[in-house]
Structure formats: structure tokens, C-alpha cells
Amino acid sequence: xxxxxxxxxxxxxxxxxxxxxxxxxxxxxxxxxxxxxxxxxxxxxxxxxxxxxxxxxxxxxxxxxxxxxxxxxxxxxxxxxxxxxxxxxx
Numbered sequence: 001x002x003x004x005x006x007x008x009x010x011x012x013x014x015x016x017x018x019x020x021x022x023x024x025x026x027x028x029x030x031x032x033x034x035x036x037x038x039x040x041x042x043x044x045x046x047x048x049x050x051x052x053x054x055x056x057x058x059x060x061x062x063x064x065x066x067x068x069x070x071x072x073x074x075x076x077x078x079x080x081x082x083x084x085x086x087x088x089x090x
Contacts, residue, residue: 001085003043009078010036010043010053016071017060028063032056032075039082051082 014036021029039052057075061067 001081001088003085006078006081006085007040007043009081010040013071013075013078016074020069020071026064029060032059036078043085048082048086051079051086053079053082055079 014033017029017033017036020026021033035053035056039048042048042052053075056079057072060069060072060075066072
């Protein structure tokens with residue numbers, strides 16, 4: 001997993017969450033969006049030491065009890081990509 005691919009995945013997740021936040025009045029999503037934005041900064045600065053977005057999918061599902069929405073699944077997918085990135089870039 002290279003940096004560029006991970007950043008693209010993260011950007012896609014952010015866009016999904018921002019659309020959901022606006023279109024469905026889910027303002028609490030900003031907390032998760034902020035996690036992703038801070039993680040992107042760490043990646044760009046080559047300073048990512050741990051999976052800063054771990055648990056984001058669960059946070060989403062618990063905030064909204066919206067287990068059928070595809071966003072938590074995508075957040076989990078990105079979380080696993082970050083795990084792979086960290087493993088490959090120790």
C-alpha cells in the first residue's frame with residue numbers, strides 16, 4: 001500500500017462523510033472527518049505512527065445506529081488499508 005493510494009482512499013471516505021453530513025443533517029460526522037484530516041497530515045509529513053482512524057466505522061455506527069449505511073463499511077475498509085500501510089512502512 002503506497003502513500004498516494006491510501007490518501008486517495010481517505011479522501012474518498014471524507015467526501016462520503018461530508019456528503020452524508022450535509023444531505024442527511026449528520027453534523028456529528030465532523031469529529032470523524034477531523035480524525036481523517038489529521039491522519040492525512042501525519043501521512044503527508046511521514047509522521048504516522050499508529051492507526052489514527054481505528055474505530056471510525058464503529059463510531060459512525062454508534063452515533064447514528066445506521067448499520068445498513070455503506071459508509072461504516074467503507075471506513076472499515078480504509079482502516080484496514082491504513083493497517084497495511086503501517087505494516088509495510090515500519
